[in-house]
Amino acid sequence: MAKYVFGVDIxxxxxxxxxFDVSGNVLDKWEIPTRTEDGGKNILPDIADSxxxxxxxxxxxxxxVAGVGVGAPGPVDxxxxxxxxxxxxxxxxxxxxxxxxxxxxxxxEGGNDxxxxxxxxxxxxxxxxxxxxxxxxxxxGVGGGIIINGRILTGxxxxxxxxGHIHVEDHETEACGCGNYGCLEEYASATGITRLAARRLxxxxxDSVLRNGEVSAKTVFDAVKAGDALAIEVAQQFGEYLGKxxxxxxxxxxxxxxxxxxxxxxxxEVLFDYIKPAFDRTVFHGCRNTQFALATLGNDAGIYGAAKxxxx
Amino acid sequence: MAKYVFGVDIxxxxxxxxxFDVSGNVLDKWEIPTRTEDGGKNILPDIADSxxxxxxxxxxxxxxVAGVGVGAPGPVDxxxxxxxxxxxxxxxxxxxxxxxxxxxxxxxEGGNDxxxxxxxxxxxxxxxxxxxxxxxxxxxGVGGGIIINGRILTGxxxxxxxxGHIHVEDHETEACGCGNYGCLEEYASATGITRLAARRLxxxxxDSVLRNGEVSAKTVFDAVKAGDALAIEVAQQFGEYLGKxxxxxxxxxxxxxxxxxxxxxxxxEVLFDYIKPAFDRTVFHGCRNTQFALATLGNDAGIYGAAKxxxx
Numbered sequence: 001m002a003k004y005v006f007g008v009d010i011x012x013x014x015x016x017x018x019x020f021d022v023s024g025n026v027l028d029k030w031e032i033p034t035r036t037e038d039g040g041k042n043i044l045p046d047i048a049d050s051x052x053x054x055x056x057x058x059x060x061x062x063x064x065v066a067g068v069g070v071g072a073p074g075p076v077d078x079x080x081x082x083x084x085x086x087x088x089x090x091x092x093x094x095x096x097x098x099x100x101x102x103x104x105x106x107x108x109e110g111g112n113d114x115x116x117x118x119x120x121x122x123x124x125x126x127x128x129x130x131x132x133x134x135x136x137x138x139x140x141g142v143g144g145g146i147i148i149n150g151r152i153l154t155g156x157x158x159x160x161x162x163x164g165h166i167h168v169e170d171h172e173t174e175a176c177g178c179g180n181y182g183c184l185e186e187y188a189s190a191t192g193i194t195r196l197a198a199r200r201l202x203x204x205x206x207d208s209v210l211r212n213g214e215v216s217a218k219t220v221f222d223a224v225k226a227g228d229a230l231a232i233e234v235a236q237q238f239g240e241y242l243g244k245x246x247x248x249x250x251x252x253x254x255x256x257x258x259x260x261x262x263x264x265x266x267x268x269e270v271l272f273d274y275i276k277p278a279f280d281r282t283v284f285h286g287c288r289n290t291q292f293a294l295a296t297l298g299n300d301a302g303i304y305g306a307a308k309x310x311x312x
Numbered sequence: 313m314a315k316y317v318f319g320v321d322i323x324x325x326x327x328x329x330x331x332f333d334v335s336g337n338v339l340d341k342w343e344i345p346t347r348t349e350d351g352g353k354n355i356l357p358d359i360a361d362s363x364x365x366x367x368x369x370x371x372x373x374x375x376x377v378a379g380v381g382v383g384a385p386g387p388v389d390x391x392x393x394x395x396x397x398x399x400x401x402x403x404x405x406x407x408x409x410x411x412x413x414x415x416x417x418x419x420x421e422g423g424n425d426x427x428x429x430x431x432x433x434x435x436x437x438x439x440x441x442x443x444x445x446x447x448x449x450x451x452x453g454v455g456g457g458i459i460i461n462g463r464i465l466t467g468x469x470x471x472x473x474x475x476g477h478i479h480v481e482d483h484e485t486e487a488c489g490c491g492n493y494g495c496l497e498e499y500a501s502a503t504g505i506t507r508l509a510a511r512r513l514x515x516x517x518x519d520s521v522l523r524n525g526e527v528s529a530k531t532v533f534d535a536v537k538a539g540d541a542l543a544i545e546v547a548q549q550f551g552e553y554l555g556k557x558x559x560x561x562x563x564x565x566x567x568x569x570x571x572x573x574x575x576x577x578x579x580x581e582v583l584f585d586y587i588k589p590a591f592d593r594t595v596f597h598g599c600r601n602t603q604f605a606l607a608t609l610g611n612d613a614g615i616y617g618a619a620k621x622x623x624x
Contacts, residue, residue, distance in 0.1 A: 078461075132468045146564070155444065156444045157599070159598030161566075162563050163564060165563055165596040166559075166564065166596075167594035178597060179597065180595075180596075244479055247479055248479060248560055251475060251477055252458070252472070252473065252474075252478065252560075252565060253458070253465060253467060253472055253564060254466075254470070254472040254473075281492075284474045284477040284478075284492075285492075286470070287467075287471050
């Protein structure tokens with residue numbers, strides 16, 4: 001019976017690594033730089049070296065390790081192949097097989113970073129006790145991860161849970177990063193909230209504390225908490241888009257709970273005050289009791305979820 | 313090793329039953345009336361009697377039967393409990409346990425009828441060869457069933473795949489049967505298409521063959537095929553709503569294929585000409601190659617899928 005498991009979260013600038021016991025207690029965590037040069041060819045060897053060095057440092061024999069789970073920023077299919085990870089310089093890469101071969105055949109599981117983070121929140125974060133959940137990451141973009149019966153919904157091409165790019169607005173004139181117009185990400189990400197605020201500020205000369213300094217998702221929600229009427233309008237717009245989007249997702253996969261994370265979620269439960277009205281108004285009655293919670297693992301969700309993948 | 317399996321599809325007026333071999337060849341199929349009086353208390357005993365009579369008629373011993381799968385019109389949770397089946401007169405009912413006890417402990421599996429039909433289309437219908445699919449039933453309402461890795465996505469409360477009630481229109485003034493406003497079902501069902509056509513006919517006095525007789529989903533698509541300009545406008549509206557709705561569903565669960573069934577699907581592949589433009593325009597790029605097919609099992613999808621549930 002293995003005692004340990006590694007969780008690895010590959011980001012565009014750093015790789016986070018964690019050593020866990022099989023109950024999910026983190027024993028050690030550290031980072032190494034992500035070497036994206038030369039098509040990212042050093043990334044997996046660097047990870048393998050770091051894992052093997054940790055085992056050596058702690059005198060952990062290979063037989064005591066259940067395996068290594070890896071989350072990566074791109075679509076990962078059910079076989080553990082990642083298709084295009086722009087931020088890492090990778091084209092198609094058999095993540096699972098390549099890393100396993102660098103680790104002398106050790107078990108490796110791979111998944112998309114947002115999906116893996118969702119699994120982490122289920123295991124040890126805001127979604128504990130729920131086997132059916134949707135994790136929503138409101139950061140620079142909007143990411144999502146769907147867990148059904150305790151497992152990641154990968155989808156046919158690794159695009160399961162790509163909820164940032166569901167279409168929510170027919171009349172958008174600025175393109176989303178994905179090339180489409182009117183994606184949820186254009187209104188519910190940190191960038192999106194900033195853009196909604198900038199548009200609102202330009203619309204007329206209504207007074208607002210947002211006119212006196214930097215406009216960001218953080219300053220918008222700080223202003224909301226201070227009762228700023230214009231900021232509240234922006235939060236209502238944000239909540240209208242996100243609430244309706246989550247209601248659609250609820251009607252499709254019927255999760256027990258939405259776990260909201262990412263930088264924007266630092267605003268706290270006030271977010272739910274703006275998301276819930278549109279959610280409640282438009283959701284199918286059978287999904288009306290879906291719960292909402294904040295993510296609790298922050299940037300560690302990825303290493304937790306990666307480790308959990310190996311233990312299933 | 314069992315040789316046979318029964319599939320049962322409980323409808324509001326008749327119960328369809330099928331006897332299959334374990335490869336999915338239908339050996340016999342028949343119907344009995346659905347006795348909804350007295351809170352539907354006779355329905356399960358009638359089914360049990362009919363199954364046992366068929367076994368007796370064909371000299372099939374219990375040990376040769378893998379079990380009985382049942383699809384029913386209501387939300388069925390992962391434990392086989394149906395929560396409210398209005399058309400049958402049922403409140404909460406432990407479908408799986410009750411029927412099994414009437415069948416002397418024989419294995420019973422239960423699911424929502426739309427989900428079960430989706431499984432049938434995967435096994436022997438329009439979705440063969442695909443383990444990840446979304447079945448869409450365009451009938452009086454819009455039903456849906458989602459299959460992930462060969463299994464029904466049930467959801468937390470049995471509302472998984474309730475895609476008829478995803479919100480697609482903010483400016484609707486007529487309520488959907490569910491009580492909300494702007495559900496997909498209000499535009500993409502047979503009833504919805506008829507309503508769109510009626511609205512369009514009232515809008516002005518543009519010439520159309522639809523002014524000369526009954527207006528229904530069938531006459532609308534017959535007129536589309538005959539080149540009627542007004543009917544084509546109606547089909548475009550239908551396709552805009554359904555195409556955008558399916559694009560959102562694709563971004564959430566990333567199926568390999570959509571299998572379109574129900575009465576409206578009798579119009580044939582012309583439907584895809586109207587669904588695809590909005591789908592292609594709004595879908596996440598990772599899901600752009602999602603296939604579309606017509607359902608092929610018609611009203612038998614339920615008995616096939618019900619049987620398949622027992623074989624998993």
